[in-house]
Amino acid sequence: MFTYFFIFSVLLFLTLLHYEFDFDKNSEKLIKTVIFVFLLLFIGLRHEVGGDWDTYLWWYKDIAVNGIDFSFNSIWLSDFGYNFINWFSSKLGFGIYGVNTFCGFIFLLGLFKFLEYLENDRSFYLGLLISYPYLIMVVANGYTRQSVALGFILLSLVNLNNNGKLWKSLLLQIFAMFFHKTSVIGLFLFFFYIKKSKYLLYLILLAISIFVSLLPLFSRLYTFYIENPMFSEGGILRGIMNLIPATIYIIFYKKFEEQHFEERYKDSKLWLWISIFVFILSSISLLKFTFADRLALYFSIIQVVSFTRLEKLLREIEFKGLLFIILIFVYLLSLIIWLMFAVHAKEWIPYKNIILIKLGFLES
DSSP states (O other): OHHHHHHHHHHHHHHHHHHHOOOOHHHHHHHHHHHHHHHHHHHHTBOSOSTTHHHHHHHHHHHHHHOOOOSHHHHHHTTHHHHHHHHHHHHHTOHHHHHHHHHHHHHHHHHHHHHHHTOOHHHHHHHHHHHIIIIIIIIHHHOHHHHHHHHHHHHHHHHHHTTOOHHHHHHHHHHHHTTOGGGGGGGGGGGGTOOSHHHHHHHHHHHHHHHHHTHHHHHHHHIIIIISOOBOTTHHHHHHHHHHHHHHHHHTHHHHHHHOOSTTOOOHHHHHHHHHHHHHHHHHHTTTBHHHHHHHHTTTTHHHHHHHHHHHHOOSHHHHHHHHHHHHHHHHHHHHHHHHHOTTGGGTOSOOBHHHHHTTSSOO
16 A cells, blocks of 8 residues: 555645745656656556456457457447557567556546646646546556546547647547547537537537447447446445535636636636536436446546636635645545545555566565
């Protein structure tokens, strides 16, 4: 457990440091690069860590031995992106660690770009701290395919919010779908950005075409998650962790909208609708339904958006400090509860890394 608390402590220290000091651009860039590389090694070179480690290891070995199917059905209906990374890593001889490192890179790239989009160094490190207990530690180290899909969705959002090319954002969204089909839900975000009726019609036709073509897969998912429902014990905690910031954003929406004085910062209404959607999903998650828990995963970033914008909204330093203390307490407590009491926490404990094993510091 030491590794997990150590990383939390490092991120906390950096957040506190940036509340007291302003670094020049070169120092800032160096610090962020070091953190990125460190977290990439933490995620990518983990060994026997994560609830689906055995499943993903079998997945890799199967593709390494039998190759990859390039048929249309395989490309479109399976998680072909993840299959391809497994196949490519096996050809290079990088093993499952190559797969996890590539997946970790996409996830962290999306997360870092999104946090930088929030435009404030304190927001960046506070956002990283908020993201750590669930998105980084659990999702990136456990739900590998969903983590890559989330990384692409975040990159797509950043591109849209920075007035990037619509086709580029759509391409990133489609890349997400090649790693986990549930990420198709991110397609609805584009309806908030398209103003011209002609493009809106194209988007509607594209969305309908994608959903129709994926009906066989969605039918299986419906049977798997709805007719014979799976239940997530951790859904209650995750539901609460999403429900609170979603509620805060809904309550303070007008204030957040007024707060956005920069011309390019026009995403308030988008996050209002996401908050409403998260509120609904989180309420269902409290009943432990896995399907709601898995869909909410893609919008758990609302925690970062809501709390960092609330911190900016507060004018008095005393209130800012109080909020910060509450956030530290809540996310440290969530980390402790998950590691100590979660049903699947044993799959994460002890943390092992292939580098430390190769150097003889740990046993395999």
